[in-house]
Amino acid sequence: xxxxxxxxxxxxxxxxxxxxxxxxxxxxxxxxxxxxxxxxxxxxxxxxxxxxxxxxxxxxxxxxxxxxxxxxxxxxxxxxxxxxxxxxxxxxxxxxxxxxxxxxxxxxxxxxxxxxxxxxxxxxxxxxxxxxxxxxxxxxxxxxxxxxxxxxxxxxxxxxxxxxxxxxxxxxxxxxxxxxxxxxxxxxxxxxxxxxxxxxxxxxxxxxxxxxxxxxxxxxxxxxxxxxxxxxxxxxxxxxxxxxxxxxxxxxxxxxxxxxxxxxxxxxxxxxxxxxxxxxxxxxxxxxxxxxxxxxxxxxxxxxxxxxxxxxxxxxxxxxxxxxxxxxxxxxxxxxxxxxxxxxxxxxxxxxxxxxxxx
Ligand code: ATP
Ligand code: MG
Ligand code: FE
Numbered sequence: 266x267x268x269x270x271x272x273x274x275x276x277x278x279x280x281x282x283x284x285x286x287x288x289x290x291x292x293x294x295x296x297x298x299x300x301x302x303x304x305x306x307x308x309x310x311x312x313x314x315x316x317x318x319x320x321x322x323x324x325x326x327x328x329x330x331x332x333x334x335x336x337x338x339x340x341x342x343x344x345x346x347x348x349x350x351x352x353x354x355x356x357x358x359x360x361x362x363x364x365x366x367x368x369x370x371x372x373x374x375x376x377x378x379x380x381x382x383x384x385x386x387x388x389x390x391x392x393x394x395x396x397x398x399x400x401x402x403x404x405x406x407x408x409x410x411x412x413x414x415x416x417x418x419x420x421x422x423x424x425x426x427x428x429x430x431x432x433x434x435x436x437x438x439x440x441x442x443x444x445x446x447x448x449x450x451x452x453x454x455x456x457x458x459x460x461x462x463x464x465x466x467x468x469x470x471x472x473x474x475x476x477x478x479x480x481x482x483x484x485x486x487x488x489x490x491x492x493x494x495x496x497x498x499x500x501x502x503x504x505x506x507x508x509x510x511x512x513x514x515x516x517x518x519x520x521x522x523x524x525x526x527x528x529x530x531x532x533x534x535x536x537x538x539x540x541x542x543x544x545x546x547x548x549x550x551x552x553x554x555x556x557x558x559x560x561x562x563x564x565x566x567x568x569x570x571x572x573x574x575x576x577x578x579x580x581x582x583x584x585x586x587x588x589x590x591x592x593x594x595x596x597x598x599x600x601x602x603x604x605x606x607x608x609x610x611x612x613x614x615x616x617x618x619x620x621x622x623x624x
Pocket of ligand 2: 276
């Protein structure tokens with residue numbers, strides 16, 4: 266069974282082909298440089314760029330892997346949550362293709378796809394506790410199968426990735442700054458008393474990262490020598506030396522620790538409340554973070570759980586995860602009609618599948 270995946274939920278345009286659970290090939294175009302100028306994603310620019318790139322990437326994918334549209338069995342598309350205008354580009358393209366080829370249309374929950382992505386590389390084991398730490402979401406799920414997700418915890422304000430990006434922005438690091446914070450953080454030990462771990466002194470499984478973000482911003486503003494005068498590029502970050510570098514690394518490591526340790530506390534609590542989990546799945550852009558990865562490895566080892574972490578290129582947005590998640594749904598006989606709707610950020614993605622064949 267050949268499944269095409271289409272991803273246009275935010276600032277990556279991506280397509281991929283998955284055959285029988287294995288990746289055949291993929292194409293990805295990131296808009297990071299376009300949005301960097303504005304310090305964040307500009308929705309109007311994002312939609313236009315998806316419109317420009319999606320047909321191009323699709324044609325390249327077909328040519329490079331010697332596939333014709335008629336050979337595609339399922340067309341999986343990220344239907345949300347995401348930027349509505351961006352999602353509509355992918356969803357409309359998917360519908361047109363489904364109509365013209367007769368392939369089945371499968372709307373994919375982008376967040377579930379992040380959590381299932383590692384299944385392309387190793388076997389997923391259920392029931393699993395899922396931690397999604399991405400640019401827009403910090404969610405924990407109880408996952409009983411690839412089609413049964415129960416949301417058990419979420420951020421009340423900023424997502425973990427957002428906190429990384431905002432801290433990086435205060436320091437004038439290149440956008441998006443998470444990976445630069447990560448890199449500097451690896452050079453030193455954290456000062457665990459420097460920044461707070463918010464929302465841990467209550468029994469909740471929910472997260473809050475905006476207080477931590479503000480604490481770091483206040484600290485940095487009180488130490489203006491840490492801030493780059495002009496937006497730093499990678500070379501400027503590498504060139505930094507001496508006490509200023511040591512101080513900056515300490516700030517990054519301490520902030521990174523506060524995030525990672527908050528995630529640890531909530532995941533351990535979630536495991537206590539949800540007995541019988543066989544694995545821990547961590548996904549999303551922040552799952553690329555080295556301290557988050559090592560912390561989650563320790564949690565899983567202590568609880569004797571399998572830890573499933575996608576490779577770094579599968580952590581951030583990509584088409585392969587959409588194709589793979591879509592192929593799992595299609596494998597269960599779950600499809601959508603051409604009435605499939607895109608779902609913007611903040612709205613719950615409905616479980617509105619049809620069972621059997623496309624209308
Ligand atoms: P969502 O899936 O919630 O809609 P998104 O798809 O935009 O959001 P992702 O692509 O999964 O988010 O992740 C992007 C986020 O991951 C950014 O905030 C980025 O800074 C962060 N990130 C990427 N690498 C690292 C890293 N090594 N350390 C910390 N954060 C990182
Ligand atoms: Mg992105
Ligand atoms: Fe994403």
